[in-house]
Amino acid sequence: MNILLITNTAASIFNFRLRLIERLIHDGHIVYLLLPKTDASRISELNQLGIHVVFYELNRSSVNPFQAVVTICSMIKKIKEINPDITFSFFPKPVIFGTLAAHYAGVKCNYSMLEGLGYCFTRRLEADSLKKKILRHSQVLLYKLALPHSRCVIFLNDDDRREIIIDNNVRVKCTYVIGGIGVDLNKFSYQPLPREIRFTMVSRLLIDKGVREYIKAANYVREIYSNVKFDFVGGIDDNLGGVSKTELKSWIDEGHVNFRGVSNNIHEVLTETSVFVLPSYREGVPRSTQEAMAIGRPIITTNVPGCKETVIDGVNGFLVPPWNAQALAEKMIYFIENQSEIERMGKESRILAERKFDEDVFCDKLIKILLG
Known part of the structure; x- marks a missing residue:
């Protein structure tokens, strides 16, 4: 199968997805990675791992609706060229833009994973600013647009699932609470304590x-x-x-x-x-x-x-x-x-x-x- 991973940084692959990709490639799947053009510094390392890297346009800090349309159109074009059997998006912007783009590119099997809800949904002692409330409301609206086109939305904890799906009434086909992404227990083996605290x-x-x-x-x-x-x-x-x-x-x-x-x-x-x-x-x-x-x-x-x-x-x-x-x-x-x-x-x-x-x-x- 052709499997397309959609993310916003190369670092997220090296830090969180290497083992998954290794296993997919070992099982005979072809893995593509859709990545912002601004994150091209480690392209050779990704290619050496057997990953086919394709770039799209993304301004990570922008909340401009026009820029969002530019991003989605860029992604639709690239996804059509790749013609994947499955897309898997993770982190908020790739989940929103990637799921919408994959849907409009004609991909039937799209999956999303939210690894935490981020700044907009994190509570502090002080009341939320008007700007934060607007950003949270906007993000919920975008989830309502995008997530119904995902075959399954994956969460790491049930509090996040309840806040998005139940509290904010986001309709989806399926959800799954998968727990922590885990670590390499051999690499991170038990170590003796240092002498000083x-x-x-x-x-x-x-x-x-x-x-x-x-x-x-x-x-x-x-x-x-x-x-x-x-x-x-x-x-x-x-x-x-x-x-x-x-x-x-x-x-x-x-x-x-x-x-x-x-x-x-x-x-x-x-x-x-x-x-x-x-x-x-x-x-x-x-x-x-x-x-x-x-x-x-x-x-x-x-x-x-x-x-x-x-x-x-x-x-x-x-x-x-x-x-x-x-x-x-x-x-x-x-x-x-x-x-x-x-x-x-x-x-x-x-x-x-x-x-x-x-x-x-x-x-x-x-x-x-x-x-x-």
Whole structure:
């Protein structure tokens, strides 16, 4: 079969879809990738993997309706040239534009996956701005236009499914809650703990990831335990809700958290970590947390959609309320004062990862949906 994957970055393929593509190619399918022209830097690597790459026009930050029409028309033309048997779109813009384009290009078997709902559907303590409300309403309308043309809409957690399908009355043919996308449990094998206590957060520098709460909690803990280390791994993001360079500089100047920037070796980062922290306001099911669990690290995360799927409270870590730096700091201090719990809960994380987050099990489910 000719199978077309539609996405918005090459990085999403390298980070999240390589195993799926390897298995599809191994089974004799021809895999195409529809990718924005602006993301052509790793084209040779993709070709070497046996993927046929085709480009379309996309402005990732634009909300201009005319630009959206240009994007869809560009995609329709390319999809007709490829003539796929199946399309599989993931992430919001590719799901909306890709599903519509595939439908108008005459493809009958179109599948979509929403790996989290993003900025528009993420709640904060303060009331949503008018701009955010308009963006959310617009996105719901686009889902109502696009998703009925998908044979199945796949979600990572049931909260996301309910919010889109039930709360916003989006009609679809079929939905499936697949769970976390999983990790390579051999690559991310259990690792011994480092000698010194180190808390680590890995994410983009977005407010909705809970970066501010992490910084506040680290500052509080370091007033009591000045020898404890705090790392942040990830870079500035120009998306809506990104942390400004000015705010980042102020955190760096405070000196309580070591900002390591973007890392190409997350395995090494996690091996140096004692406790993994993600105080996000909402997720699909976070991959970085799954990786930390696989190598045997306890987790402190928030009791919100997506994050709560990774922790059994008190077993492999702790669930804390969102937006609450004090509660986060208290759980950090618990691990500092009860260091034997780091190893115990870390081992429970590995057990849970083996049960819930095996990448090949995820691929089995996804391939069955796409080809079944």
